[in-house]
Amino acid sequence: MxxxxxxxxxxxxxxxxxxxxxxxxxxxxxxxxxxxxxxxxxxxxxxxxxxxxxxxxxxxxxxxxxxxxxxxxxxxxxxxxxxADTGGLVAALCFSHTTIRAAAVGWDGTFAASRTSDIGKDRDQQRVLDRGLRLLAEAFAETGSTPEQADLAVVGVPAAFEQGVGAVFDQLPDAARTAVPELAKLFGWFRSDPVPIVTERLGIPTTAENYANLAALGEATAGAGRGMDDIIYIKLVEGVGAGLILGGRLHRGARGLAGELAHVQVLPDGRSCLCGSRGCLAATYGGFVESIGRSAYPEPLTFADMRELATAGDVGTRRIMADLGRGFGRALADVCVMLSPEAIIVDGMLGAAAEPFLAGMRDAIDRRMPNVLAQSLQLLPGVLGERADMLGAVAIARTGQLPAATSTR
The missing domain is CATH 1.10.10.10 (Winged helix-like DNA-binding domain superfamily/Winged helix DNA-binding domain)
Structure with missing residues (x-):
């Protein structure tokens, strides 16, 4: 709708x-x-x-x-x-580690139709991609058209993603992956570039982009970051990542891997990670909410539970999210000294849980950054929620910020 x-x-x-x-x-x-x-x-x-x-x-x-x-x-x-006339449609097919979102989105950012489905336990990339394409066809059918009639298809990829290659941090041998089985199960599945398959199926120009980058573009163009040229967006609810908007443009870095916050080392002797390093933020905090929830609550918690508890004013939830915010703030403080962004925008899907998270992050950043930089840095909750990455797909289309590996078929 x-x-x-x-x-x-x-x-x-x-x-x-x-x-x-x-x-x-x-x-x-x-x-x-x-x-x-x-x-x-x-x-x-x-x-x-x-x-x-x-x-x-x-x-x-x-x-x-x-x-x-x-x-x-x-x-x-x-x-x-x-x-230009904004009557065309963009086919947005965005995957996270838990969810498939498909939408027919107008060039002006209006949603003509959309579909959402849980991925569940399926970790076969081809099957999940097929499911996503079926959802996309259903969304376009609601508009009286087909995805093949869209101007551009944009696929959001939940991985450290290199154009034309795929997920570069999830290529470890099986023996190494057994050291972190829960991370391998969650993260290590979307391993190849989906552009050739989607291009073949739809026959239209197609590009793929890291899902945190798309969400960053969404918030920069249509959300909390409008009017700002330098922001860091933090993806948190359905995976850990970041998108960098520098000088008014998406910053992909030399290999398209800029913003991989999940693989910033926070504990030199910490747990092994799928990227081959130790103590990465993903390995350290990837199961933070669930692990804390098991010790503090009768049932394991999800971020959806945390949102509900935070909305109800639960004190324990606020403490958990503040601690998580401090962990992220420590990891981001040095980055902010180097880049001096106008704002850090946090995943809008946090809902009410964003407030204590940002409070904890502010505490850590104020302790670790020079005052003149910390005082000018805004910490903001995202406002687009689950629409952020799909609106980022439209921003990719409208602004011409297409990766070099985009198909033009």
Whole structure:
């Protein structure tokens, strides 16, 4: 169902001058390059270059001289630019370690239709991918179309993911994986690049992206990070990860692996991890909530339980989440000194449990960062919840921030 408060995505990922041009075209304006120059104050040559880039990326369209624009003066009237029609759809197929989400999402961020399913205990990548594609077909059928009619398919991958390769941290021999069986069961299954299969099945341009990166883009474009150029997004509820938005763009790093917070070492002599190191944040805190819950509550806890308990004001839950926040804050403090982001945005799926988590994180960061940096750093809960990664898929499509390995079939 289409939510009533579906956000309209801004021109995220563009330069400051490009934003000026796009802002001038809002409200259905049709302006020539000369008019855009006069409106924005930018030189005509600059506007021409910007217009060419925006046309190539599909963010604006050109109206010919006879398209109804009023013309005054001599000579042939100039063509005009207007914002592109946002009537198309993006096929968003987003996997976490526990859930499949499929949606037909408009280029303006509205959800035409969506489907959600628990993965359960199935850890066969091909079967789970087939299930996701069936959910995607069901969502598009509700709109009266098929995924093959979408402009772009975006697959969210729950792993340290390298384009064209797959999950690079989950390739250890079986003998090594037995050292961390619970992590291998949870994380070590989405191991190859899904782009070739989805491209073959749908026959449309397809790209795959780490799910924390998608959620970071979602919050940056349509959520808590709107208007910010430098943020760190923390994925927590359905896996541990981070997405980095630096200088107004998604930062993937040299191999596309930037933001792998799960594999930051927090205990030098800690437990083995699937990445081959020890004491990683995922190995240390991956089962934090469940392990604490077993000792403090009659039944093992999930994050869904934590949300409910936090909403009810449960003191034990607040302490657990504050401790977890301190652990993450210690891991992130040095990162924030190096990058000096405007904000850390935490997974909106935490719900009411985000408040004590952020309080614990603030405590750790204030202790470990210089005051001048800590005071300027905002700690914010995400506002998009489970829609964050799917809106990130739309941001990928709208801004042209496609990975090099995107298929163009």
């Amino acid at each position: 289409r939510p009533p408060d579906a956000p309209v995505l801004p021109s995220y990922g563009t330069t400051g001058n490009e934003r000026l041009v796009l802002a001038a075209l809002r409200g259905g304006a049709v302006l020539s390059r000369a008019e855009l120059s006069a409106t924005t104050g930018l030189p005509k040559t600059t506007v021409t270059g910007i217009a060419n880039r925006l046309l190539q990326r599909g963010m604006v369209v050109e109206h010919t001289a006879d398209s109804g624009r009023q013309h005054r003066g001599r000579g042939r009237p100039a063509s005009g630019l207007t914002l």
